[in-house]
Amino acid sequence: MNKNVFLSKLKIKIWACILHFIAFILFIVGISIIYCNDNFKKGLLWMNAESYDESPAFMSQVDSDISLLFTYANLREVFETDGRFDLNKDIFGLNMGPSNDVNFSVGSIIEYAKRHGYYIDEHYQVSVVDQKLVDQIEDTSYFINYRIYANSLDMVEPSDAYISMKTVITESLGLLAKYYNAYERFVLIPSNFRYRLEYGDTVYTNDRSLNIKSVYEYGKYALTFSDSMIVETNLRNIPKELAFQSEKLSDKLPKPYRVYIAVNTVYTATDIYAIENVNYLSQRRAYSIGLVSVTVGIILMIISLGYLLIFSGHSDKKQGIQLNDLFDVIPFEVKILLLIFFIVVLFAINNFIGQKVLHIYIEKENWDFANQMLDYASIYLAALPIAFSILREYKAGLLWKNSYIKVIKESFSIYMLKRTFKKKLVSDFLLLIIVDIVIMAFFLLTTINEKSLLGRLMIFIAFIVFLIINFIIFNKVYKTAIAFDKIADAIKEIANGDTRYRLNESEFNGRVSEVVKDLNNISMGFQGAINDQVKSERLKADLITNVSHDIKTPLTSIINYVDLIKREKPENAKIQEYLDILSVKSQHLKNLTEDLVEASKVSSGNISVDLRDIDLVEMINQTNGEFEDKFAEKGLNIISNLPPAGVIIKADGRHLWRVLENLYNNAFKYAARDSRIYIDVVMEDSIAKFVIKNISENPLNIRPDELTERFVRGDVSRTTEGSGLGLSIAKSLTMLQGGKFEIIIDGDLFKVQLRFVAVLN
Template identity: 80%
Template structure:
């Protein structure tokens, strides 16, 4: 037989599955052994550090027995006469009316209690068979004549001397049940707990051989006396209340006293100590077995699971991943829904059917653990095949390709790209509120109702998921806000004239990237339009300059020849008149060409500016003098408001003179005849202001800004001579010198205001 048949990859996978399930069974068995152990919460150190008589469980039993012992010592004289239980012993007496003192003995108390539904169970605890019978006991308070089990020191107030029948019966039966327990524990049954109480001449003991010499022969002992505060013992810790109880009982017994407590750690008697010792040793062995089982199970599970994950989907002599055509073709989301459905179905089946069967085999206190382990095992076993199917899909590269999530995401991405920013922010905000609301409700419900560790772990996981979702949504909103800021900054830069400003499209996603592309295209369009405009302006300036130069040469010849003809003094008056007109018109054409050249230089920036300190007051006075005679030709009178002291500004004298010349010429051309020209100079806050204003001869039906455009004239009928460039040149030259130029029109009032910084 071929040995490889047992070690082929397919067979090895089967062996790995068997090994994994076996290891899982070991793990579950080990966890169950450890969890069901009474010493589950002590950890690994418990295995090496303690015997039973060194354990906390031993000390707990010793403390319980000491407390019960001293209760017995106190109750012995209450219920016994000459060392024997006396049913006729009086326990308490009540005054139930005038001359009606009633004594209640042990027998009468027992009879009364049994008639009203009380009984003492197998653990010597006072119990009730029928609460309705207990409720029939009258609740009237009577004066207490005496209580043999209590001293007068317990009566602190007058009200303490009264007690109802129900309270008295319950108190007495409770003490009787404790007496029964102690009597059974220390007198009737053999015990490894030995005691000797010596109070004066009174002696209580269950071991006549126990004394000051023999107490040391027992495994564990404790000795105390009225002669000192310390307790002599070889136990791990001093018994909690030994000194206190030994001293307290002297309220009824005599001093001096000595108390000897010993526990026979050979456990020769079959009592609670012997039983607990056997259980303790057995549990230690089981705990060790459980730890080994868990450890081996985890190691083998990890090895087998690692092998199955590594070779999942791989077969011998085949390339690629082999899929299960029936199950692996199901989309990832459907598998998850199927898994959830199966888990819910299993949980219901476990809770309503299988748990009932487990209750037959498992003790009651382990029912909760058994139910939880059943659910965990079921979930693990049904999750394994689905998890490996998902793994095969992942290895084949089909997990995302075949998923419904991919389809939804692609559809949602298309929708998100078309969604407005308002809807995007609104939907993100609504999702955040909805998630927060659901999580808060779940948190409150689980906090109120869930007390288990699993429930609290679920709360913690939900809270972490809640934080992650909030962070993701906040990150989306924050990135959108950053994108808005960048887009707003780009719009501001473009609006301020930086048409070369561009946004990096790689920094944006979703709808923002389409907005950024449109904005970059607008910026490119603006830049292209500006470049075209600049090119056009440059061409126009070059054209004006070239044409002006071409006109200037023949124009100079015309002016010269007209001047030569005039020198010949022709006799014909008409010719002389024609020559005068020709001279004036040619001179006007010369001025126009000069203005065109200067305007083109100013617009192209091809002009030099030399700023110097200039006295504006002195320059205005000179200009007024230059134009005073010319203004008189039209009956124009200059009204000046000029400071007596000079005002120094930074300007180019030649260009400033040209500005003033154009303004004064403009006033001469367009001011109403026989009117006034107002000239004002002021200086305030280091700003020197020059104002020239006049009343226009023609209606000013034009906007101030239009007057500074080229070839625009205030005289719409164009009856006056002018190029329409004077105010445009004046404004451009003012700005080149760092000044501000403003035209104000108020009805027929024309006003020009120029400002320069005063030095």
């Protein structure tokens, strides 16, 4: 792969990371703009209006002003005299004792409220400057002589005629605060909200030019008359309380009435409408920018994240998944703990440093949101690299392999597998106890709620019966568990080779006794089959030994006479050729006979083993020397890789020589001509390993385990002089000496490995 191409792919990943980070910032900025918008909680419908006077916010403000207007109209007669605010006007009167009627005017109420810690704040809400002063007001209730702002018909119960000083002062101040608010909105300060209330000869207005003709010249208007149920308006919606409040005010003012409401949408006055109009347009633009920022951020985050998820761990330079050797190989449980640790540290940093820096640039009302966004961003940025590390580990197939959960699961599985029936019973009984506790709690609650003595006695009897049933069930299950444990032990003994193991059938009953009887029958069947197999193997070994011995005597005579004839040096070349063939074939027959005898001895165990300390390296050198000339006949070259120091193993020298001889002969017979024979001796911990390998001359279309069976040869055409017993004998002799014998076939590569426990100095 071209290095420049690799670098360009790497650059794509880097740019994807940068793009994802930029998209994340866009997303955070967009969310912040939307959340900090004054219209955030109104949803997206408020943006449907192109202008402020068509928006729900405008309609809400109109409804609010209409409600405040009629509140002001109702309160004028409470706080005004001849159209002017009157501090001497009496608001309520209380009977505070015999012949002690006290009247409270607007001024006295204000003085009393100030002295006892009340005030009206800038939002026209009644507030407390000192709660201790408020608490000093006596709680005595006094008879109400009058309250100018309340209807005497509302007093239904006798207690309604009495009121405490704190309550009446609070009521009066609340109404005064509403009056102040309305007076400032509709009288003192120029407003784009215009009104004219005509009730007979009484007129309330802040625009004397407002009439039936001029009202239509304003941007928005609403009209209602006493002789009509229709509200004429060009507002977005009909004002909610206009008709109702207009009719209700007629209870105090004379009819007929004509109510004109208008809003100058040119916004010539600098009031709440003008301010909200500018704010609405800026908020609308900001909201749009926020939506675009969030949408673009999400799309770019998804694209960049998707690319990184797909190609994370991949490299054009190397095949497979590339892992970070320092971090990716850590178990994912540790990574999760590290993530939690990093998040805790980041939260601490945010709390002591980050939040204080944000508070410098952000309004106080948005501090909570800013703190949350800082924490969320910290979590995301901390989790992202760990998530990609876990992803690479998953792609490499190491996520579960390196997991501590896997270790715990395997350990628990082993524990569950090795758990006896008694232990299983104990755990199951613990579960039963938990259920019993729940039932006992139910009994207890029932007993507490049961009031009668007979009922409680019945519950107690039921509880005793419940305990007895539990004990009977446990005793039965426990005995069954003991029986199954004995059966499990018997099966284990039989599986380990003790086919004479028997269970006492009289100790079991029911279904378990049938299982025990069948298990004993299986044991006896195994014992009979093993005895028959041993007897058959012994007969085979005896037959092979006897036949081999009977063949060996005439064969020796044939070999001797062929040798004598060859010494006579017959002149006929044809006879000499026949003698050579006869000599080779008889020698092969002799080797086959000897192999048969040795294979028979090995299989029957009729062979002695004398284990001594043997230098494996020295024996390999001797074997290499013995076969060097023979290998040269086929152009085979021995390549040895032996340690300079000796490797001592426990083995029988005669049998080990036979193993090596068979392996070398096998290589001579089946290795490709003019190839190499590799001989290796290596140490793996405390194990000495001998390896011989070569390239086969013929295709090795056979399994390794088949080559160690008797009379099986790698040369299926049987053109070589092998007997098919060499590898089988080598394997058997290796195992008799406590070693391990393994054949490995990889294509035409034939490899044999011998393993012996090394004697360490």
